[in-house]
Amino acid sequence: MVALTPISRTEPSFYVSVTAAFGAFFGIFIGTGQGSLIAGVLGGAILMAVLALVLTKVIKNETVSRWAITVLIALGGLALAGIPGLLIGIFFGWFFGFLIFWLYEGRYRAKIPPYLTPMQVLWHFAFRTICGAIFVFLITPILVVMPLSFNAQDFFTFTPEMLRFDPAGYSLKHYEDFFTNDAWQDAMKNSLQIAPVATLLSVAFGTLAAIGLSQPHVPFRRAIMAVLISPMIVPLIISAAGMYFFYSRVGLQGTYIGVVLAHAALGIPFVIITVTATLVGFDNSLTRAAANMGANPVTTFFRVQMPLILPGVISGGLFAFITSFDEVVVVLFVGSAGQKTLPWQMFIGLREQISPTILAVATILVIISICLLTVVELLRRRSERLRGMSPA
């Protein structure tokens, strides 16, 4: 982005107090960690205020100043908490160095329109900070799991060795356990045998239902749609209990086919929703053109309609796959021990024996999920580009 507003240096009363406020905020954490909240807040505020003044009024040179503050705070962190403190200190030093000159030189104002009032400028940054905080809040629990899965001990604990970045504190043994332990391998195999078949069924039925329901002449379209989507809305435990008693009566409970059918029922709504959304942009004159040229409906579907709605079908299928792959409630009811899936194994593992193997599996599953969702996003972009909805 180009600069929108000419900038000028700000008054010390502004940048020093803002820097001090940030210092006080981070001082809360450091102060609590060291035993005194008040001392942390005051110390942080005063330290940062003094540093801001010294850097801008005494040293003046920005490059030198920013290196100086980074080194200074990093050494402070090292003295307080060893190597991890050093890393956190480097980050804080870099951040405050950036912050002080960003405010002092007035750079914060450059990329936002000149007509905004100071309150609007404040809100502009507050909004972004809140969004960032929400993102951190959502993602941190997932990130914490990853380093813990390399724990050399059998507990969910950051050991002193791990915090010192001592290689002895890390190990791949939980990954090794996952790949060599029969219970985990059986669970993995079951998941891989259940999810693809359930996905195929979901995709086949869901796509047909979506195409049928998008025809204007079908009666009770809304009611049928509501029934088909209901597995997404009804609490899972209720569907699961219902399926349990029904499947028990017809002899499907505790069978492979039973679990596949149950998961297919859960996956169908995802396929219907994504395919229906794709069909909104589908031009029906294409099917009429195909019919006009002598193609029968089946040929028309496979050669005209299917390729165009394929991105919707595939992303629906991926959601159906992840649903089946991550599902624990229904399989606990409908399945028996012979169909124990990965989430089931994780569930009992968490209850009976808190072993970091669960974290290793969680890490692997997170990576698989990220890959699948990336594929979905790429497909979505491709389909938008093909239909000219967004610039390439």
Place this chain on the structure above:
Amino acid sequence: MNLTKTLMASTALTVAAGMAHSDGHMANEMTIVSWGGAYSASQQNAYHKPYSEMTGVKIINDESSAEAVSKLRAMNEAGNVTWDLVDVEAADAIRLCDEGLAMEIDADEVLAAGADGSSATDDFGDSLISDCFIPQIVFSTTVGYRTDMVGDTPPTSICAIFDTDAYPGKRALNKRPIGNVEWALLCDGVAKDEIYDVLATPEGQERALAKLDTIKSDVIWWSAGADTPQLLADGEIVMGSTYNGRLFSVIAEQNQPVGMLWDAQMLDFDGWIIPKDLPEDRLARVMDYVKFATDTQRLADQAAYISYGPARASSAPLVGNHATLGIPMAEHMPTDPANASNVFVTNYEFWADYRDDIDAKFQAWLVK
């Protein structure tokens, strides 16, 4: 078109794979329900593996014992009992027996006689607490503590739980009254053999809760057996109650700075029940397995993998060394004379009569 062919081929392949997978189900196999974790592993090593090798029966492990009572009820209601043998605590066995969900057995007829020639009834002795219960192990609920957080005077008495002056810090206790109220009264000065008499009165129950109230703000309540070991390893708590096998694992196998008390340990039994009304062929298979898996040698073998005591008296002399650590296991058994100088045997009759009442009071106290 290429795409169509690929799609159809992959469909056919997956469906075929699925069918192949579902074939051969329900052949010569047996579903055994247990608790999971190290406990299931000890059963697999001591019972399942040798039995499968001997007979060719495939054993499927279902780790659902924690919800065994509710699941058995649901299975019974649905008319589709898929479990062949279920590992439960003694108290659950009594409940399932009363509800008619477990099969009554004649111990002398169904179980093998002791290796020393004693009858099964004599050999199992007090552990035969219900007509449906086939005892397996004796375990105890006891207290572990962080050795690096108790200073130079590690606790020796159960009452250290209530002594927040000498041992400041959080303690973990089971989120249910059984065990906790007995300990509370004992540490409030009630003589051990009068505890259940006192606990039978409303004043006695109030007294126990009042004692627990003195440490309420320092207690973390646990509900899964894995909680206390994790909290001890984290250093989140200074001491906590859990099963003795968990503490053995934390101390001997994981080498954590943790010590344990045997004082006033609450002894309890765990064992099998057979679901009622199994079809003939499945029942015959289960009976054969149970006879094998509860004989003197097999119960002693299990103690090589986990520090729970065999329920048969005749198994005690056969308890050997730990399977991987090689240390003698006898001294880690809750029933070892050195550890059993001061024990509670959970009073099933008392708890059968008072459980609902005291549970309600305990829960009300918890949320106060």
